[in-house]
Amino acid sequence: MKDFELMLASMEGFTGPGFRELCYKKGADSTFTEMARTAALARGNKSTLEKIQIPKPIPTYIQLLGASEKDLDIFLKKFIPQKGFLGFNLNLGCPSPNMIQKGLGCALIKRISKVILLVQTVRDHNHPVSIKMRLGMNGFEKEKKVYLNLINKVDADFFIVHARHGKETYENPANFGVYKECVKTDKIIIANGDIENKEQIQLLKSIGVKGAMIGRAAIKNPDIFKNLR
Numbered sequence: 287m288k289d290f291e292l293m294l295a296s297m298e299g300f301t302g303p304g305f306r307e308l309c310y311k312k313g314a315d316s317t318f319t320e321m322a323r324t325a326a327l328a329r330g331n332k333s334t335l336e337k338i339q340i341p342k343p344i345p346t347y348i349q350l351l352g353a354s355e356k357d358l359d360i361f362l363k364k365f366i367p368q369k370g371f372l373g374f375n376l377n378l379g380c381p382s383p384n385m386i387q388k389g390l391g392c393a394l395i396k397r398i399s400k401v402i403l404l405v406q407t408v409r410d411h412n413h414p415v416s417i418k419m420r421l422g423m424n425g426f427e428k429e430k431k432v433y434l435n436l437i438n439k440v441d442a443d444f445f446i447v448h449a450r451h452g453k454e455t456y457e458n459p460a461n462f463g464v465y466k467e468c469v470k471t472d473k474i475i476i477a478n479g480d481i482e483n484k485e486q487i488q489l490l491k492s493i494g495v496k497g498a499m500i501g502r503a504a505i506k507n508p509d510i511f512k513n514l515r
């Protein structure tokens with residue numbers, strides 16, 4: 287990882303191989319596939335397997351959405367990394383009520399022992415593993431700082447913190463105030479949410495955040511990666 291890594295966010299329907307390659311050429315250091323359901327990968331579902339293909343050696347993390355270490359293990363036994371593969375990223379941020387009902391996405395933020403099991407399963411197969419998370423499933427969890435508890439207790443390579451809780455929409459501004467306490471855990475923290483200019487990058491660097499993940503601003507203008515340097 288660079289001193290300060292610029293990452294293209296995982297975005298369903300947008301971050302296929304073509305867009306990942308474009309953003310890499312524009313200066314993104316690494317990119318993420320859109321989320322793929324681990325249960326479907328374990329079953330060998332064709333269209334889900336398609337989502338995690340890395341046809342060209344562009345630096346790519348594969349993002350997984352799931353809460354079953356058994357499914358994860360079944361999938362990983364069959365998984366063969368392609369050139370460009372950097373590691374797996376576990377989705378603890380999806381706020382969709384459908385997923386939350388199944389205990390997935392941001393419902394996982396407070397399920398520490400489950401997340402530790404998932405991380406260990408990926409490590410058992412000798413792959414790098416990181417986490418993308420929100421601040422909690424709702425305002426109550428955020429107030430209780432479940433995100434800090436997770437960052438403290440889980441041993442992942444890095445933590446991408448989308449600075450909103452699961453009930454907040456894009457109309458609520460991302461909460462840049464949380465990064466300081468996240469960095470204090472001494473884990474590697476990547477900031478995400480509403481990042482679009484150099485002043486924000488300077489602020490994040492001064493706090494000790496190790497990178498920024500850019501989503502919607504890259505869809506609007508992939509040159510953002512060049513402009514943020």
Ligand SMILES: Cc1cc2nc3c(=O)[nH]c(=O)nc-3n(C[C@H](O)[C@H](O)[C@H](O)COP(=O)(O)O)c2cc1C
Pocket residue numbers: 295296297298299300319320321349377379380418448478479480481499500501502503
């Ligand atoms: C269309 C769209 C699809 C998204 N799909 C995913 C996804 O598959 N996995 C994920 O972790 N986040 C997903 N997100 C959230 C983004 O990765 C990111 O966390 C969020 O947009 C905040 O960053 P931004 O303000 O730079 O856009 C999606 C966001 C958008 C707008």
